[in-house]
Amino acid sequence: MSSSVKTNARNIPAAPFVADVVDYIGGEDAEVDSALKQFQEMAAKYRYMEISLLQKKKSLDVKIPDIKKTLAMVRHLDWVNSEGESEEPTKTLFELHDTLYAEAALDKTDVVYLWLGANTMLSYTIPEAISLLENKLQLAETSYANSNDDLEFIREQTTITDVNTARIWNFDVKRRRQKRETDDKE
Numbered sequence: 096m097s098s099s100v101k102t103n104a105r106n107i108p109a110a111p112f113v114a115d116v117v118d119y120i121g122g123e124d125a126e127v128d129s130a131l132k133q134f135q136e137m138a139a140k141y142r143y144m145e146i147s148l149l150q151k152k153k154s155l156d157v158k159i160p161d162i163k164k165t166l167a168m169v170r171h172l173d174w175v176n177s178e179g180e181s182e183e184p185t186k187t188l189f190e191l192h193d194t195l196y197a198e199a200a201l202d203k204t205d206v207v208y209l210w211l212g213a214n215t216m217l218s219y220t221i222p223e224a225i226s227l228l229e230n231k232l233q234l235a236e237t238s239y240a241n242s243n244d245d246l247e248f249i250r251e252q253t254t255i256t257d258v259n260t261a262r263i264w265n266f267d268v269k270r271r272r273q274k275r276e277t278d279d280k281e
Contacts, residue, residue: 103248105241107144110137110255116266127267134260141253145246152242159235166228169207173221176203 101109113119113130120130175185184200191197207224208216219227 103245105245107245107248107252109248110134110141110252110259112255113259113262116262120263120266123270127263130263131260131267134256134263138253138256138260141249141256145249145253148242148246148249152239152246155235155239155242159232159239162228162232162235165209166225166232169221169224169228172201172204172207173225175201176205176221 100111103109117123120127182203184202186198186200188196189199205220206218207221208218209224209227210216
């Protein structure tokens with residue numbers, strides 16, 4: 096059995112490739128049950144990680160556009176404030192729900208309120224809000240890219256695990272068939 100476990104950048108263990116089944120299971124007459132069980136457990140863990148990463152990626156698919164939309168609005172408010180030509184309030188539409196909008200008149204302000212989640216809203220100056228949103232966007236995009244890389248890695252490891260399982264199973268079937276043929280000749 097393998098003594099050192101290789102991992103990817105985020106410490107997901109790599110599946111060992113079984114080049115020699117006899118050597119891996121510990122000899123020509125060794126039982127294959129423990130090796131098969133090990134690879135079945137590994138495959139189950141990879142499936143669990145894949146499901147978890149797909150859920151995370153789905154969440155980020157919603158979160159990233161929301162962050163971008165919020166950042167664009169805060170940048171627009173910053174631009175309106177820096178323009179300084181008119182004292183008239185800026186008229187805009189804002190989304191109340193998916194298909195419901197309301198008109199608003201915005202006075203110049205240097206403070207915005209951002210939802211942080213868990214029913215929490217905090218006020219930020221516009222530069223602080225831009226910095227926070229840019230940081231959150233960068234983290235979300237990095238997490239999305241890492242999730243894609245991890246999913247690809249897990250799919251490769253799942254394939255290796257399936258190949259190993261098949262090779263060990265086929266070895267056992269072949270060995271039993273040869274034993275049966277030998278017993279039948281005697």
